[in-house]
Amino acid sequence: MARDRAGENVPTPSGSGSGEGAGPGSAGTSTLLVLGACGDLAARLLLPGLGGLLTQREVGDLFLVGSDTAEWSDDQWRQRVSESFATVSANGKQADEVVRSCRYLRADVTDEDHLRRLLDACTGQVTIYFALPPAVTARACGLLADLGVPEDTRLVMEKPFGTDGPSAHELNELVTRLVPENQVYRVDHYLGMSTVLNMLGMRFANRMLESVLDAENVSSVDIVFDESLGLEGRAGYYDGAGALVDMIQSHALQVLALLTMEAPSTLGAEDLQDAKSRVLRATSLWDEDPVRYSRRARYTAGTIGERRLPAYVDEEGVDPARRTETFAEVVVAVNTWRWAGVPFRLRAGKALSALRKEAVITFKGPRWVPEGLAGYEQPDRMRIGFDPDLVGLDFNLNGPGDPFTVDRVSLESPSGPGDLPPYGEVLAEVLGGDPTMSVRGDQAEQAWRIVAPVRAAWRDDRVELEEYPAGSDGPGAP
Ligand SMILES: NC(=O)C1=CN([C@@H]2O[C@H](COP(=O)(O)OP(=O)(O)OC[C@H]3O[C@@H](n4cnc5c(N)ncnc54)[C@H](OP(=O)(O)O)[C@@H]3O)[C@@H](O)[C@H]2O)C=CC1
């Protein structure tokens, strides 16, 4: 039924109007409308996540509509969906049915008529996933605010949410004019990762651990996202964002919030979100001094394993005049009774020598060490690994040999993987109507506030833009 132009002849889910029982189109059907369906996020993360979800869990009848500017046919979209599903070996009746019944509609979401027709194509409970460039998402939401959306519609917003504090605030006002806050899902796929989710159990189900996670016992915390991948053809988005916005303003601060918040009284959405918001409100750049407590750099040409990478400025689509950083580091303070005085270093970089994604908690030294004991120079550390998912403890122990000389030992436990990929977890919550692990609107605004002094200093060139060769350990590394 689909034609080339959005909704000229709107698609209907297979079986709709046929009176054939519980196929798509019957009561209980929901529609997942993916805007930006031909983009990178949809192909690499969102559709595989959906495939994993459909394989592992019961989601009910789901009508998948893809929409983008490209002139695709239903069959091209079906092929994209099935190729993405194949990357996670998605299988079973639900996955097959979604592939079979899915539809594609070409649309420009900045055109009100196109949007109206897209909405007309949806059936049942509607979820609109904005897999679009942030500025396009904001324009589409502006139009939807005038058009209105079906009752109970859920809106799924990708990161970055807005482009700065004021625009995030405006977007919050816009989306909450459309639907209530608990129907807005601001996605942070780190909140769908097994270890990140497991931080709740690790912190709050263990007296031994929870009782030492404070300024009395901890000297510093590092949250690190070192990637060995470079730009990977994403200049269109990344060159306007950079490492600070891409990773620190979003993922790092969400991880920090879960690691530092006080125990909520329940894991219900409201209690958990309140606890995260409280600690983000208490977080700010260390001494509010971006010159001393932030660092930025970009990669020059180099080799990572077998791969030769060009300098960032020579990557296709990069505008050197923007001076976009591919490495960012900031130190923040969490001004609560528990954490005051403990520096939290947040770091993210691309094209580094090795992948390293973890939070490392470094403990203070022992209060007293009896004379005669040797080999305890290194502090205890707890590592929370995001890739691979694990929790590790590095500490000092009497080992074999001299009993008065301690050895360094590590205990490690896998903390995943979960049964779903992170985007599968994200979609499970969205389609299940549970906003517990999404980013609440006020948190998105707080995150922009925390990085604002750094962005201003970088914009005014008050912090040097350093360089590091691709494949190295980052700026200033030996
Ligand atoms: N890719 C990733 O790894 C991740 C992406 N994200 C976020 O996801 C969002 C999408 O990113 P990504 O998929 O990488 O970006 P892409 O540019 O690959 O995809 C965006 C898609 O939206 C389409 N589009 C642009 N303008 C319109 C319009 N007016 N109407 C309809 N469609 C339009 C684009 O079409 P056209 O090509 O014609 O412009 C393109 O196909 C961004 O907010 C990004 O920050 C978040 C986490 C990871």
Ligand SMILES: O=C1O[C@H](COP(=O)(O)O)[C@@H](O)[C@H](O)[C@H]1O
């Ligand atoms: O959101 C993003 O995350 C990825 C890193 O996520 P991971 O799941 O691979 O750890 C990052 O590469 C990308 O630039 C960013 O937009």
